[in-house]
Amino acid sequence: MSIIDLKGIYTAYEGGDKPVINDLSLRVERGEYVVVGGPNSAGKTTLLESINGLVRITHGSAIVCGLDLQSNADEVRRKVGYVIQNFYFDPFTPFTVEQVVMMGRFGRLGLLNRPKNDDYDAAEKAIRLVGIEDLAHKTIGTLSGGQQQKVMIAHNIAKEPEVLMLDEPFSNLDFHAREYLQCIFRDIVRSGTPILMVAHAFDGLPEIRIHLIVMNRGRISLDAFCEASEVESIIRTECVW
């Protein structure tokens, strides 16, 4: 069974006159590292939001984590990790990094249950993996954009999702941090959990087979497998700027 199986989907924003995504089909299997490229406004973010049940699918069928997305969006969101493209934390946001990462467990816990040992372990492990132990007791709003990005990655790793989606997660991170995180992502993929990443910079991609998707104007114009070293040049030639 594919983790993501979209067949001929169309999605539109409320009040939008025409669909942003047009007749798109995509399958993602366990253990795949999927890179999504394409020019601005191609619909990359909208694709991730559709998979996460945040944008209405008007036609077509969408099975995510074995569930029919249209009738199970809440449950799908509990199973999918999603690091959004642009987020902003008010400087006075009262949560520490530790608490924000623990919130990644809330979907499993339910709101009224207190975290158990498993939950503390998963949160601690994610913090250690991403290398943000030194930030654990700081409040999230006082961190730099890049540090906040790492926290949101740790939050989604603590969630132990069935698929991890990331929308331009490296925009505020330097080469060293990108390479470090890419190693973590490689290990996640090797453990079987697929990753679906929208990206613009491809240095530091792990040397594994990449499932490459290029989007143009709401459609997938290329869906192929390639080596990490080929990703950048293929995207360059496939994009309609």
Ligand SMILES: Nc1ncnc2c1ncn2[C@@H]1O[C@H](COP(=O)(O)OP(=O)(O)O)[C@@H](O)[C@H]1O
């Ligand atoms: N909330 C929204 N309401 C209406 N239209 C939107 C919204 N978000 C994005 N769009 C439109 O959808 C199209 C695709 O946007 P997006 O998915 O963000 O592209 P990308 O991530 O590839 O840059 C754009 O034309 C954009 O203007």
Ligand SMILES: [Mg+2]
């Ligand atoms: Mg986007």
